[in-house]
Amino acid sequence: MPAILEFPxxxxxxxxxxxxxxxxxxxxxxxxxxxGGLYAARELRHARARVTLLDRRNFxxxxxxxxxxxxxxxxxxxxxxxxxxxxxxxxxxxxxxxxVTGVDLAARQIVLASADxxxxxxxxxxxxxxxxxxxxxYFGHEQWAQWAPGLKxxxxxxxxxxxxxxxxxxxxxxxxxxRRRTWLTVAIIGGGPTGVEMAGAIAEIARQVMRxxxxxxxxxxxxxxxxxxxxxxxxxxxPELSRxxxxxxxxxxxxxxxxxxxxxxxxRELLAGREHNIQSLxxxxxxxxxxxxxSALGESLGVPLERGGRVRVQADLSLxxxxxxxxxxxxxxxAGDDGAPLPGLAPVAMQQGRHAAGNILRALxxxxxxxxxxxxxxxxxYRPFHYFDKGNLATxxxxxxxxxxxxxxxxxxxxxxVWVGVHIRYLIGFRNRLLVSxxxxxxxxxTQRAARLITHQARQ
Amino acid sequence: MPAILEFPxxxxxxxxxxxxxxxxxxxxxxxxxxxGGLYAARELRHARARVTLLDRRNFxxxxxxxxxxxxxxxxxxxxxxxxxxxxxxxxxxxxxxxxVTGVDLAARQIVLASADxxxxxxxxxxxxxxxxxxxxxYFGHEQWAQWAPGLKxxxxxxxxxxxxxxxxxxxxxxxxxxRRRTWLTVAIIGGGPTGVEMAGAIAEIARQVMRxxxxxxxxxxxxxxxxxxxxxxxxxxxPELSRxxxxxxxxxxxxxxxxxxxxxxxxRELLAGREHNIQSLxxxxxxxxxxxxxSALGESLGVPLERGGRVRVQADLSLxxxxxxxxxxxxxxxAGDDGAPLPGLAPVAMQQGRHAAGNILRALxxxxxxxxxxxxxxxxxYRPFHYFDKGNLATxxxxxxxxxxxxxxxxxxxxxxVWVGVHIRYLIGFRNRLLVSxxxxxxxxxTQRAARLITHQARQ
Numbered sequence: 001m002p003a004i005l006e007f008p009x010x011x012x013x014x015x016x017x018x019x020x021x022x023x024x025x026x027x028x029x030x031x032x033x034x035x036g037g038l039y040a041a042r043e044l045r046h047a048r049a050r051v052t053l054l055d056r057r058n059f060x061x062x063x064x065x066x067x068x069x070x071x072x073x074x075x076x077x078x079x080x081x082x083x084x085x086x087x088x089x090x091x092x093x094x095x096x097x098x099x100v101t102g103v104d105l106a107a108r109q110i111v112l113a114s115a116d117x118x119x120x121x122x123x124x125x126x127x128x129x130x131x132x133x134x135x136x137x138y139f140g141h142e143q144w145a146q147w148a149p150g151l152k153x154x155x156x157x158x159x160x161x162x163x164x165x166x167x168x169x170x171x172x173x174x175x176x177x178x179r180r181r182t183w184l185t186v187a188i189i190g191g192g193p194t195g196v197e198m199a200g201a202i203a204e205i206a207r208q209v210m211r212x213x214x215x216x217x218x219x220x221x222x223x224x225x226x227x228x229x230x231x232x233x234x235x236x237x238x239p240e241l242s243r244x245x246x247x248x249x250x251x252x253x254x255x256x257x258x259x260x261x262x263x264x265x266x267x268r269e270l271l272a273g274r275e276h277n278i279q280s281l282x283x284x285x286x287x288x289x290x291x292x293x294x295s296a297l298g299e300s301l302g303v304p305l306e307r308g309g310r311v312r313v314q315a316d317l318s319l320x321x322x323x324x325x326x327x328x329x330x331x332x333x334x335a336g337d338d339g340a341p342l343p344g345l346a347p348v349a350m351q352q353g354r355h356a357a358g359n360i361l362r363a364l365x366x367x368x369x370x371x372x373x374x375x376x377x378x379x380x381x382y383r384p385f386h387y388f389d390k391g392n393l394a395t396x397x398x399x400x401x402x403x404x405x406x407x408x409x410x411x412x413x414x415x416x417x418v419w420v421g422v423h424i425r426y427l428i429g430f431r432n433r434l435l436v437s438x439x440x441x442x443x444x445x446x447t448q449r450a451a452r453l454i455t456h457q458a459r460q
Numbered sequence: 461m462p463a464i465l466e467f468p469x470x471x472x473x474x475x476x477x478x479x480x481x482x483x484x485x486x487x488x489x490x491x492x493x494x495x496g497g498l499y500a501a502r503e504l505r506h507a508r509a510r511v512t513l514l515d516r517r518n519f520x521x522x523x524x525x526x527x528x529x530x531x532x533x534x535x536x537x538x539x540x541x542x543x544x545x546x547x548x549x550x551x552x553x554x555x556x557x558x559x560v561t562g563v564d565l566a567a568r569q570i571v572l573a574s575a576d577x578x579x580x581x582x583x584x585x586x587x588x589x590x591x592x593x594x595x596x597x598y599f600g601h602e603q604w605a606q607w608a609p610g611l612k613x614x615x616x617x618x619x620x621x622x623x624x625x626x627x628x629x630x631x632x633x634x635x636x637x638x639r640r641r642t643w644l645t646v647a648i649i650g651g652g653p654t655g656v657e658m659a660g661a662i663a664e665i666a667r668q669v670m671r672x673x674x675x676x677x678x679x680x681x682x683x684x685x686x687x688x689x690x691x692x693x694x695x696x697x698x699p700e701l702s703r704x705x706x707x708x709x710x711x712x713x714x715x716x717x718x719x720x721x722x723x724x725x726x727x728r729e730l731l732a733g734r735e736h737n738i739q740s741l742x743x744x745x746x747x748x749x750x751x752x753x754x755s756a757l758g759e760s761l762g763v764p765l766e767r768g769g770r771v772r773v774q775a776d777l778s779l780x781x782x783x784x785x786x787x788x789x790x791x792x793x794x795a796g797d798d799g800a801p802l803p804g805l806a807p808v809a810m811q812q813g814r815h816a817a818g819n820i821l822r823a824l825x826x827x828x829x830x831x832x833x834x835x836x837x838x839x840x841x842y843r844p845f846h847y848f849d850k851g852n853l854a855t856x857x858x859x860x861x862x863x864x865x866x867x868x869x870x871x872x873x874x875x876x877x878v879w880v881g882v883h884i885r886y887l888i889g890f891r892n893r894l895l896v897s898x899x900x901x902x903x904x905x906x907t908q909r910a911a912r913l914i915t916h917q918a919r920q
Contacts, residue, residue: 058625058629075535075536075537076535077535077537082673084670084673084674085673088672088673089672091675093675094632094675094676095673095675096629096632096633097626097629097632097633098633165518166557169518169556169557172554172556172557173556173557173558210544212548212549213542213544213545213548213555214544215551215553215554215555216554
């Protein structure tokens with residue numbers, strides 16, 4: 001749509017706030033408004049500093065429930081909330097819609113994407129918090145992306161929903177039995193939490209939600225295949241919980257292909273298996289849940305990268321030789337107390353966001369008393385980060401989930417109730433997003449809005 | 461996105477239900493699941509016939525509230541509902557996702573859009589109800605569409621929302637005062653109900669909803685200009701109510717340009733006025749609410765068309781010389797009791813849908829008793845359509861609307877309360893769409909879903 005070209009998602013210049021206090025307060029720039037960046041920004045609400053939070057989207061996405069948008073259980077408005085609305089009451093913080101393309105550590109500047117006809121656009125920082133998150137990884141098979149979308153962005157979630165629903169519509173109109181079979185086959189690649197959640201949710205939709213909706217097909221015939229290269233699903237959980245999850249999926253009619261790496265993906269067909277045992281699967285929907293890699297922003301730092309494109313940080317979450325730069329969330333390679341790198345989970349990002357902000361506050365306070373640049377004289381006051389393990393949850397479907405807290409394990413209904421409780425709690429923490437669709441009436445009384453999402457913006 | 465090509469929105473063949481009763485029941489085809497088509501389908505739920513409802517979208521859109529999606533008050537899920545879910549309990553009816561490109565009256569067939577590589581795809585009917593609705597009309601200036609989207613489809617609503625919200629984001633980052641001014645200017649073309657509703661809602665968002673969200677701009681500075689070629693807004697209402705609406709808009713800071721036809725639209729600029737008084741207006745958002753025309757499907761009938769591309773129907777809503785074809789809603793040119801054509805309003809379409817279905821039921825019953833083709837021997841039992849005027853409502857904003865029922869007029873808070881009541885009633889009639897975002901929890905208990913919309917499907 002040509003008009004979109006006329007509405008570049010970034011514009012030429014950036015207007016800083018005029019420094020209201022004297023001397024000019026330090027400028028803290030946060031890149032990314034995911035769990036890490038957002039919790040850091042909130043922690044800095046009383047900081048004697050000018051805070052700028054940049055994100056290429058105008059909303060915070062509640063990623064843990066994105067699979068429910070992809071499976072039509074939730075509307076985008078239920079899990080996405082405008083960043084401006086979240087931080088409206090935080091006068092020291094400015095929210096900017098902008099795509100950050102690089103970091104110039106030497107110049108202490110970030111580079112912003114500009115429209116083609118416009119000059120490069122940079123933003124100075126005194127302190128930088130990098131929280132750009134992660135993206136799908138196809139392990140060098142980028143061409144697979146078009147046939148097997150992942151589930152990182154809201155648009156990917158909506159695209160998966162579109163393909164899932166269209167597959168049933170095609171099947172309803174398809175006269176050829178083989179083609180109908182293909183439309184009613186869903187292949188999910190990757191047995192991690194996302195793959196398990198997708199497989200369970202799609203099986204439920206087909207067998208329960210859509211049961212009475214069609215006349216020519218029976219959605220219950222839908223074949224859901226979960227393909228995992230390793231020997232078990234949910235490898236980050238205890239083997240016993242993997243087994244429980246596998247049982248729960250099989251009860252829901254999900255086929256499990258274990259020890260089955262995917263070797264090729266094409267339009268509605270994939271190849272999977274080893275050596276002499278490669279099998280083909282034709283499917284109306286193929287979902288990619290097999291891998292993620294850190295944001296490409298890490299590459300612009302010019303430092304060696306760990307596995308998955310992550311950047312190794314010091315114990316205090318700062319970048320070596322750059323005490324003014326913090327890296328948190330999925331981009332950070334951060335060793336846990338056991339020495340192993342921390343996983344890319346929301347609780348890790350939240351805790352790191354709060355901790356990085358805390359170190360910055362300590363440095364600012366030190367500089368106020370002792371004078372000098374906070375990020376030189378203040379850095380001795382940084383504290384090391386320790387992750388408080390809140391456990392690990394994965395849901396299979398209605399009344400079925402698995403949870404693990406250290407040695408303590410939970411499954412079935414109890415685990416699912418914990419899962420529901422945790423997510424309701426965090427959602428309600430985000431201004432009752434559960435009630436978002438009463439908003440339209442409520443809006444007239446409170447002049448609030450719920451659905452301020454620019455959902456077309458990042459779509460290719 | 462190439463993958464979309466691999467998912468054509470129509471597929472090659474259509475599978476009719478096998479005729480369950482003997483002799484094969486007549487096949488009633490309904491084109492369009494707007495208010496007209498949907499109400500016709502519901503009325504036929506007990507008909508001894510095979511009913512097929514086709515729409516190119518998988519959801520029914522509650523059009524009267526679309527402007528609230530465009531102004532971010534509502535989520536798409538609040539005003540769109542899957543057609544299958546609405547008709548799931550109606551076994552004689554099959555819903556098909558398909559785009560109808562033409563009607564072959566002689567062969568009693570409709571032509572369906574096919575993927576390029578596939579043969580033309582036709583569907584036989586014994587009886588046809590055409591309810592394809594209307595689209596934007598740019599009066600021969602189709603190139604204006606890209607700069608000034610209308611408000612007919614859900615995608616247009618989301619595109620307007622995207623542009624509205626992006627305009628504020630651009631302004632927040634814009635250093636040049638003139639360009640910032642442009643980003644903070646909204647031009648709405650057309651002073652009918654849609655234009656008035658958009659102007660009022662955008663003024664409210666800028667002055668109230670977004671008030672505390674920005675740091676570099678004050679959204680309250682937003683300039684909202686409503687441009688009308690005629691001497692007054694809401695021309696279908698009594699002059700007194702037009703005046704009241706104009707007052708209410710001015711109170712909300714909306715500029716009114718009356719007697720000002722638009723003569724040109726370009727990227728973020730328009731020209732408006734007469735002869736020697738043409739003025740230019742630069743605006744970050746331009747909304748087209750100036751005109752609609754009937755669906756292009758009317759042209760495929762090969763009959764003379766009335767103004768706006770409408771098809772003149774007989775008193776019983778059937779097409780002349782084709783008692784087996786009914787035309788309802790925005791495509792129908794149907795004289796009211798006063799001889800003037802009925803307006804393109806939801807109540808008209810609903811009543812026509814029910815009435816056309818009623819005539820069909822009468823014909824079917826007659827044929828059952830007397831034998832013969834229902835749409836030959838039964839047609840004498842058709843009854844003429846009389847529109848029961850439910851009045852006319854337009855809302856300007858919070859606690860402000862105008863309403864007219866014949867000679868009886870209402871404005872201000874009372875009219876607005878009526879407006880809210882009417883819309884809540886119709887929404888609740890649609891399975892508590894107000895509660896749609898509690899759905900995600902509820903879904904686990906009832907296996908229902910609310911958000912099953914294929915919103916990418918029809919986007920160009």
